[in-house]
Amino acid sequence: MTEYNKLVRDKIPAIIEAQGERPHIRILEGEEYTRRLEQKLDEEVAEYHADKNLAELADILEVVCALAEDLGHTKEELLEVYREKHEKRGGFRDRIFLISKEG
Secondary structure: OOOOOOOOOOOOHHHHHOOOOOOOOOOHHHHHHHHHHHHHHHHHHHHHHHHHHHHHHHHHHHHHHHHHHOOOOHHHHHHHOOOOHHHHHHOOOOOOOOOOOOO
């Protein structure tokens, strides 16, 4: 038996069953679910740092959307807040590195 003890995507148990194995799962609730989502975000960010590819960024986005939903918001609301912040403060396209400012 292989131990994982981590939050996985919704279709993973079915994929495991299709491979002829039996997954042992439980459904997370409340603060434990939030904590596991936050751990998953850390895991996915670490994987991105190691591999630096688009698939890892997509995994990060999936977790971020789940965290927004856990806070009671939709993916669309998250994207709207993103757009508003982007409009007001910009993005990172210009690669600006702020060294300091004077009063």
